[in-house]
Amino acid sequence: MRVRRLSAILGASLILGGCFMLYLIMDLTFLPQEIHSESHNKWAQLEDRLNQLEDDLRRHHDTVGQLKHSIKDMVGEGLRQESLSPNRTTSSPRMDLLSCGLQVSTPPHTDVQLLELYKQLKFDNLDGGAWKQGWNIEYSQHSWNPHKKLKVFVVPHSHNDPGWIKTYEDYYHSQTRNILNNMIKKLREDDRRKFIWAETSYLALWWDEISQEEKAQAKQLLANGQLEVVMGGWVMNDEANTDYYSILTQMIEGHQWLQNNMDYTPRSSWSIDPFGESPSMAFLVKRMGLENLVIQRVHYSVKKMLARSKNLEFLWRQTWDGSGSTDLLTHMMPFYSYDVPHTCGPDPKVCCQFDFRRLPGYGMACPWRTPPQVITEHNVAHRAEMLLDQYRKKAQLYRTNVVLAPLGDDFRYDQASEWDAQFNNYQRIFDYLNTNPTLNVEAQFGTLSDFFTAVREEVSPEQFPTLSGDFFTYADRDDHYWSGYYTSRPFYKRLDRVLMGYLSSRPSFASWLLAPETGLTKLLSDARRSLSLFQHHDGVTGTARDYVVEDYAKK
CATH class of the missing domain: 3.20.110.10 (Glycoside hydrolase 38, N terminal domain)
Known part of the structure; x- marks a missing residue:
């Protein structure tokens, strides 16, 4: 209960801090007209307000940090007490807390951590010879x-x-x-x-x-x-624009088809x-x-x-x-x-x-x-x-x-x-x-x-x-970074999410599935396959030709 209360306080403090910053920003937007008439005094007021803003933000940051440490200490103390309890069970709210985002801990060690690796890269793209992006490989x-x-x-x-x-x-x-x-x-x-x-x-x-x-x-x-x-997925899906629900949908669609038709996994x-x-x-x-x-x-x-x-x-x-x-x-x-x-x-x-x-x-x-x-x-x-x-x-x-x-x-x-x-x-x-x-x-x-x-x-x-991290943003040569597709063709990306929303509510239609004459089974199957097809790495990305993207949209 205390952890939950502290969590609520932490959330509220973040919201209040955001509102406070928004208030100051809105307040400052009216300064230019005043500064125009009384420039010297208003510039002094502006500097005072900015200094006050920095102080308030610093105090807010310290408060949030203290709350995080308090929560971490409470979780640790609770687990220690629970480990000593003779009636301890294998699962408890405190144990479950370890797997949620509230836990404050450092990532586990891996041999390669990509965030650290990126700090070491020079991105210099030296000419390696026959292997342009590498070096001359020798062997015995x-x-x-x-x-x-x-x-x-x-x-x-x-x-x-x-x-x-x-x-x-x-x-x-x-x-x-x-x-x-x-x-x-x-x-x-x-x-x-x-x-x-x-x-x-x-x-x-x-x-x-x-x-x-x-x-x-x-x-x-x-x-x-x-x-x-x-x-075995319905497609080879994109991995940047896709939602996990849609990835699972297209993988399930493909794997179930393979099981039902080819008895294969x-x-x-x-x-x-x-x-x-x-x-x-x-x-x-x-x-x-x-x-x-x-x-x-x-x-x-x-x-x-x-x-x-x-x-x-x-x-x-x-x-x-x-x-x-x-x-x-x-x-x-x-x-x-x-x-x-x-x-x-x-x-x-x-x-x-x-x-x-x-x-x-x-x-x-x-x-x-x-x-x-x-x-x-x-x-x-x-x-x-x-x-x-x-x-x-x-x-x-x-x-x-x-x-x-x-x-x-x-x-x-x-x-x-x-x-x-x-x-x-x-x-x-x-x-x-x-x-x-x-x-x-x-x-x-x-x-x-x-x-x-x-x-x-x-x-x-x-x-x-062992390796942890992600392989974004991709560049195949020089400074050719493949990032435009993150936001290209937003209308079609939105259609993808709308259809995903409809499909994710399908459990409420479960009773209808018992009546094939409604045709809902066929509609849901077509919808799943249309959504699955669009997860292709030239679909939801927006990297296909115009008429191909329009064909996806019609589906």
Whole structure:
């Protein structure tokens, strides 16, 4: 009761202090006219009032500080008395007080605290050479041996935005449908092939079109580990503008769909395109039962500093968590982007030569003007060792000998020819690397689960550094800070919150759900999916084309 009374006093003092400051500000707004007529005297009065304001604010600050310390002392004393009580139970109001915002304490220690790290950064963006935002990476040939091989997992993927340059439906009909159809066909041609998929909203459109035989084939690919659904949300949501209720809605919508239609539960999360990364999302992912997370869009200076200390893989911990119960094993990609030129290693000119969608005649080219080559028995040794050099350099940035090398980009694998070009050429490279024991490497296609399983086998999770904080504001190069989307298109951001408000009141309609003839079930399902779709990182952010944003608004 005393704590509650002090809390009320503290709140009241803050309100009174705010009102007092507002009164002085309003009072001062009338001074200019008086000063104009009696300038000398009024300036003296103004100075006196400002001095009085400073004194009052100082006293108010001291009073609030004393109240905080009194509350802290009362909580501590109450807990000490309760711990000595023979009738103490496992839960009490005072114990509950420890988890509320009233508690005054310092954050638990972590190996990396991002607020402290930001104070150390120079944000100087020095030219690092081939890796522009890094440095020239060197390694010893003796870092690996027959008992300690480099393990490389090349993870084919296709990032499918549910609305950006085109609308959700337009993307599906023009590209995504082809990707998913080819996925079934091409993975079944060779059981060494792997693929990951993230956006459940597109799976739902596709599922309604395919045959029962194709559905069974998709389930089989999931069961044998060739296909993995990562994250599993309706979309890959933004992490800055979204409300936690909407994030949960879109994740539940996606996960329930996967359970109901594919009997599948995701294990790993994949957040490669949201413009900055939030610890709240990591907390929700952990509570949803996912075990691992991959992130990409983080300020290039932060990446460089974490890479220097080999802290790009860490246990992401909440700032209020003293026990480590919120720890989530997180892998941060080190380079500029998630496309092929920036994922095999530090030199994009070399990595681009191993994006076989860019072979001459395929309609894409490498900006560095050195195209890929078809892998043959005559060039495989040279080409494979060139790629291995990039993998080895990338491994120097992490604490394990397990390398994640994503192989994809936006709306990739929409043509059957790309599946053949990527998988056939890489398999020839893998065969060469794996059959030459002096290279001490095992390379293969893999999923996120394959990669994280290998990581955990080499290093137990508790050996990774702990990290707390958020990865905002994102900059991909120079001073290009991605912050305009925090406030852009406010009308549509407001629509998002209005729909969220309607949906959050749905428990009051629970009795109506028992009467399907009302149609409320269909309305609620459509509303959830519309809200979920808009959580996409090009939806609520406002970063899509005008007509795409208008399409979201109509939904």
